[in-house]
Amino acid sequence: MIQQLINPTLNISQRLRIVKTILALSLITSVCFTLNWWLPAGYYPKMALYDFSFNQKVDYVLLSVLSISLIGVLLYRSPKFFIFLSTLCFLFAVFTDTAKGQYWLFFYIGIFLLLCGHNWRIDNPRRYSSVFTAIKLLICLIYVLSAIQFLQTSVNGNVWLQFIAPLEKICTPEQHKYILGIRYVVPFIELFVVVGLFVNRIKMAAIVIGVCLHLFSFCLLLAETPYANAGVLIWNVCMIFLLYFLFAGKTAEQKIYAISFNLYSALILLLIVFGGLVKQDLFPENKIDLMQSNTCEQFIYIKQNEKNRLPLYIQYFTTNNTDNIYTQLSVTKWCANETKAQPVLNNKQLLNVCNALKAYCGANADIVLSIQEQKNNEIAANIYP
Secondary structure: OOHHHHEEOOOHHHHOOOOOOOOHHHHHHHHHHHHHHOOOOOOOOOOOOOOOOOOOOHHHHHHHHHHHHHHHHOOOOOOOHHHHHHHHHHHHHHHOOOHHHOOHHHHHHHHHHOOOOOOOOOOOOHHHHHHOOOOOOOHHHHHHHHHHHHHHHHHHHHHHHOOHHHHHOOOOHHHHHHHHHHHHHHHHHHHHHHHHHOHHHHHHHHHHHHHHHHHHHEEEEEEEEOOHHHHHHHHHHHHHHHHHHOOOOOEOOOOOOOOOOOOOHHHHHHHHHHHHHHHHHOOOOOOOOOOOOOOOOOOEEEEEEHHOOHHHHHHOOOOOOOOOOOOEEEEHHHHHHHOOOOOOOOOOHHHHHHHHHHHHHHEEEEEEEEEEEEOOOEEEEEOOO
16 A cells, blocks of 8 residues: 555546646645735736736636636546636736746646647547646746756855744754755756666655755745745645656556657747746746745835825835935835735836826826846846836
């Protein structure tokens, strides 16, 4: 019994049905915990990629359709229509509010796009094997991107130090110093997981290490209250189950099409890679590595005489600067309090927030301060709208 649990024998069709069930449960849970993010916020501005003149009722319609389609994905054995409908809803949500373009949501969209090419029948093993292979490659691509981004940020210990800050309460100074040095090893561990998932002799070790990485990340993120993003926490849990049901054990098939691949799956993967390369120009610069907390706090600087034009609710998230000339508005805390999420906005989106403050409140934001990590330097970019 224990051996069967450690090394399950499942065919590809069973694994794909389990995958769609895991995705549906994860997304339904994510939507429930970030409900304010999907509904029109009272004050926090939406940041559309293009100027859409939609009524706020569209948000409620979108949430209703998305909820029904996700329930259909969960319950139906052949949910092709509901998967396609859910994918359309997610893409519409992202393009009408780019702040929703978080990496965990893009991950779900990528797998849903691949599942759109599956007909949920077992009459063509080569076809569903190609979808199964593409999903496994997408999972591995996540770890490769994570290792690359981790290498870019782990040189400077400030980001890693912020990430492991909750451990200071339970670790001795010597233990904390040791954990601080682990940052140089983490990207190579992730690359080992990628290689090990396709080598039978070390596959179980790679799965266990991958699960431990996500559990470690989950626990540290959970300790970062009140800004722990529920979507990120659920994503980590989802990845644990996907690692197990996609890679663990043997595949019970008469003939294994291990290298089966079709044009649709290849195009979707290429689209995902291309989208990842251009994402910085369109969507937020979020981290996909182990340090998923996005601890960077973003501010908008407003002159003191402009502060009184803001509603009292927004003024709650402002603090006076030392020179008493500017007051800084914490965009991070404002968004987290209102939408129950903590997105990292790029410069274009921060400017959109400034424009919204001017249009709806009459307050001019003179300076937008965006701080980001790039190799060994912290870059502070002053942008004058």
